[in-house]
Amino acid sequence: MAGQRAVGTFRSTPETDPFFYGWRYVTRETPQGPVIEQVPLTEEDILHPQEGDFIVHNAAHDRDVRYLQAVIEDRIADQPDKLLLCDHRVLWDAPDLGAYGSDLILFENVQQPWNPHRGTLSVWDVGAQPVLAIEVTSPSTRNTDLTKKVDHYYRAGIPLYVIVDHAGDEDHPWVRLLAYQAGPDGYVPVPEQPQGIWIAPLRLWLQADPDRVWCADEHGQRIPPLREQRDQERLRAEQAQQLALQERLRAEQEHRHSLEAQQRAEAERQARLALEEKLRQLEQELLRLRSKPSEGA
DSSP: OOOOOOSSOOOOOTTTOTTSSEEEEEEEEETTEEEEEEEEOOHHHHHSOOTTOEEOOOHHHHHHHHHHHHHHHHHTTTOTTOEEEESOEEEOSOTTTOEEOOSEEEEEOOOSOOOTTOSEEEHHHHTOEEEEEEEEOOTTTHHHHHTHHHHHHHHTTOSEEEEEEEOSOSSSOOEEEEEEEEETTEEEEOOOBTTBEEEGGGTEEEEEOSSSEEEEOTTSOEEOOHHHHHHHHHHHHHHHHHHHHHHHHHHHHHHHHHHHHHHHHHHHHHHHHHHHHHHHHHHHHHHHHHHSOOTTO
């Protein structure tokens, strides 16, 4: 018999869950030999991650990041000097900053080839200039995204920093957008417009509605998720196939009607010829009868 399920919902917090922020695996030497241990991350660790760290997020965070990544990659597909990294460790050329792992960060003027199999990008190795950083908050990262990174990203020389802030809780989720443009003395908040936040380097609008982020093009037309785009393309393809099938059936029907009309015309012609031949024969018979001498003449 199955045990009874506990009443209530467990909510993870830094106080109740040692792995609230995430974990990394560390090898320690012991008298019995090396042992691999799972070590909890701290808030400082998620600000400056190491390669291989696992940082805890939620499905809403991952959905928004994947959506934004797909849209941005599509926008820069024909611009080989641009590089978009997703949840990748970046080492800045400022020693006091160290490494960061932004959800999404866009570079331009990438002058040197970069090996995508490497776990860390050193910006000076490829001559990359940051254009845009986007963070999508989750419970484990929200505090650093909203506070420390506003200062650190400015010092890193990132001209535009956008935060997709999942400000509500899991029972009452809602999203707001925050954007900061670099000024002479620090970041300056970018006011949200009726269409959302304008991302000039990508010529996109970012919009919050109401528990997720959306992108819209210059005309305000929302860009659907990749899966929805594929569904729409498949539907359009199916509709095109259906129209092509209907056109083929219509053409076949017209061809059949044409053949039937030709057959009817030929049958009518044959019947007319047969009738004309019959009349000719009757006329000949009539002439023969008329020209035949009558009996007793």
